[in-house]
Amino acid sequence: MKGIALTDLKQPLHKVSAHVQTKPAVQIKHLAERLTAGIHAYAGEYHYERDVIKNYQRLPLRCFTDFSFDELCKLKYSSIIMMDKSVCELFEERPDEYRVVEKIRSSMWRWGCGSRFWNEVVDAYNGIRKFNLGLSPAFDIRLDYTTGYNPYGHSEHTRTFLDGTFAFLVYFRGKHVMTIGFSVMAGRVLLLQQVQLKEPRGNRFLYQFPTPYMQQVITCMKASFPRHKINLIDGNDLMNKTERDYTKSLNEAERSSWNHDERVSRLTGCLEHLRADRSRIERLYENITPYSFTGRTKRVNHLKHHEVV
Helix, strand or coil: CCCEEHHHCCCCCCCCCHHHCCCHHHHCCCHHHHHHHHHHHHHCCCHHHHHHHHHHHHCCHHHHCCCCHHHHHHHHHHCCCCCCHHHHHHHHHCCCHHHHHHHHHHHHHHCCCCCCCHHHHHHHHHHHHHCCCCCCCCEEEEEEEECCCCCCEEECCCCCEECCCEEEEEEECCEEEEEEEEEEECCCEEEEEEEEECCCCCCHHHHHCCCCHHHHHHHHHHHHCCCCEEEEECHHHHHHHHHHHHHHHHHHHHHCCCCHHHHHHHHHHHHHHHHHCHHHHHHHCCCCCCCCEEEEEEEECCEEEEEEC
């Protein structure tokens, strides 16, 4: 099974006092002394040592060996400028907790250009770690996310197309059967943007869901992210966006000489299936009983999302 096992997200994050959320590093104990010790041990006598708290962004990763995962995340979050390349690579390239925290930051920016508050990152991270569909041990959940800083697109670990920044990949007996795509916004808003079966038919595993699968996903999202408002994407907007994406890919395939016939045939089939199934998919995102829409909506990246209660 591909993707990050949620049980592998072992290292915790901790909240800070409300008045320092934009600079959580100020609550790291003995910060100046520990940074200075890191310089002495690993970097030598650099001239910026005299004002080490203002210039810690220039220190290489080896100077932070005395800092925990939580503390290093707070340091990076508190910096308004890019940290040393070795630190950035830790957050951008490793498929673990550091990368997940960085993707939460990216999601908040890409979906709404929101202001950043550390405690909101902690709540989102904890929600991802504890997500559970409440099903039998035959089911497993893996986390995936878009490549780079993309708000949507093909995922890092499985190349699944995601309609949001993140996805919970649902596996049944080791087979990927469902994708739950979502993004995190500032203000503790979670955009639920994709509840998609991997195969159009033969999904007998759904009989093991205690409620219809859209309802089950919303219930579990609310349980895992209790402080977030859940906003479900508008079905019509989703279908329009998906059709545009397929059409763009088809046009590119028709102009390309690489694997031309196979790509054109596959994308043409996807478009035909999407158009034939459009009404059913739109109904899926409208009929969320026993939940309902509040009437409040958010339009982000040209897509409407409805708040769910």
